Amino acid sequence: MMSPKASAMPFEVNAVCKRLQLEAVNMGKALPTLGAMEALRLLKAGNAFLDVRSEGEFAAGAIPGSSNGPILTNDERHLVGTTYKQIGSAEAVALGHKLVDPHRPARVAGWAAKLAGQAVPLVACWRGGMRSGLAQSWLAEAGVPAVKISGGYKALRAILLEEIARPRAGLVIAGNTGSGKTKLLRSLKSASVVDLEDMAGHRGSSFGGLFLPEQPSQGTFENRLGLALFSTEEGQRLLLEDESRLVGRCVIPDPFYKSLSALPRFELETPFFERVQNIYEEYVEGPLRSFPPELVHEKLDGSIEALRNRLGGADTNELRAMLKDSFQKKAPHEAWIEFLLRRYYDPLYAYAMARHPHKILARGSASELKSFLARG
Structure with missing residues (x-):
């Protein structure tokens, strides 16, 4: 029909x-x-x-x-x-x-x-x-x-x-935390890009709401998504970032999330040290240009503490101590970021990929993805 x-x-x-x-x-x-x-x-x-x-x-x-x-x-x-x-x-x-x-x-x-x-x-x-x-x-x-x-x-x-409920063709960009999926998606500047994190006003991770304005209501988020889909050309392949059901407090509507979950993936591969640097620039260096160090430390520490039930007491305490040392200039920020990725985010991503296997069309760097898309 x-x-x-x-x-x-x-x-x-x-x-x-x-x-x-x-x-x-x-x-x-x-x-x-x-x-x-x-x-x-x-x-x-x-x-x-x-x-x-x-x-x-x-x-x-x-x-x-x-x-x-x-x-x-x-x-x-x-x-x-x-x-x-x-x-x-x-x-x-x-x-x-x-x-x-x-x-x-x-x-x-x-x-x-x-x-x-x-x-x-x-x-x-x-x-x-x-x-x-x-x-x-x-x-x-x-x-x-x-x-x-x-x-x-x-x-x-x-x-x-109705637009949200319609089945869609598309490609999802997957990859470990810090691999630069959002940056890559936004660099494509294509009408087929559906930027869920921008619509939700949240970066999607446990730290994703830091130093951002308050998220929109669920109704407004759904309307943003619906109009973005309405604005695409009929039959156009969507380009999206892999997301969990919750983007901050905004819930991806069930029909669209089911459609998203069934789409094939391009897995973005980024060297570990680059991922650490990406996170440092987005969550430490960037905020420090606009906010006092005490506030940045407080916000990051609160986000780590919120992970206690999932990260465990010992790792949470160690991570908070490492963060404190970084703000007291006793250690580089990269140390606690590496710890967080290795002990929490990377195992979480590996578990999710194993539990919900998807069709991976290709793996590679950002430039390789752009070449892949150019070939159609």
């Missing part, structure tokens, strides 16, 4: 703009709307949209390319919802207007600023109902011809979840 993407005609932003301009001529009938599929194609082409859900709803799940400008804030939405449940719909709507009307000019001005420069100024709420309809009307009164996304966030997300 063909996917909606496959059956769609080639998409042109200009064509959508012209059609919406024609609809705008008849705005006396209704303000213009756009289907969720077409809206996602616009997002794929670089268009953004305004999401007028509350800040709490937006934090729980946001579509890439959206910016938040609540028509009702968390507190206002709570009051309106309580009124709806306890008294009724008409009273809830009246309260909503009472709460929002004093802030309406400022909110409309903020929305207009967010939509400035967009080929098609899109607006959405949860289901494309009253909130986005009001925002669209108020924007029209202010001279901004916004277009409402039919079905709202719910319809957009449904399409993205």
Whole structure:
């Protein structure tokens, strides 16, 4: 069965703009709307949209390319919802207007600023109902011809979840910790690259969240993945890094993880001393350029301590002592990194590969992988 993407005609932003301009001529009938599929194609082409859900709803799940400008804030939405449940719909709507009307000019001005420069100024709420309809009307009164996304966030997300569930062809880059898989993946600069760690805001290891911003919500992570897959060409082979089910606190959705687990591998082989140096540069040298040594030591020490149940008490204590010596300049940082790789990460990788054997298409260096990909 063909996917909606496959059956769609080639998409042109200009064509959508012209059609919406024609609809705008008849705005006396209704303000213009756009289907969720077409809206996602616009997002794929670089268009953004305004999401007028509350800040709490937006934090729980946001579509890439959206910016938040609540028509009702968390507190206002709570009051309106309580009124709806306890008294009724008409009273809830009246309260909503009472709460929002004093802030309406400022909110409309903020929305207009967010939509400035967009080929098609899109607006959405949860289901494309009253909130986005009001925002669209108020924007029209202010001279901004916004277009409402039919079905709202719910319809957009449904399409993205369908994308995640579709079987995929691809190649997974595997390799020991520190081998440079992420660096290699990002150097490929291909539309077929799906960078799960970038989407999750986490490097994937036990140390992967150090000195990074807070991870996105699970909903936002899934939406990022869905839009990335939606943006690939039909039948294009994906390129991904081997990941465990959890990337930090973000969970790779089950259908996609099963698809990922079945894909063939290219095993990146990197000399041990280079792996040690890669880890040193990413987790020690890099952070020390931006943070005081005491904080870097504290964060690394905490990550080691979090491994106690898996690493064992004796090795954890020894590793923490080695880390302390390194920050006191009694020993090189490479010493504790080597210990961590040999006693924990390398055995863990070997165990995982033995427990879940995959088809290995080739093994080699980063340059050899690039040559392998170039041959198709």
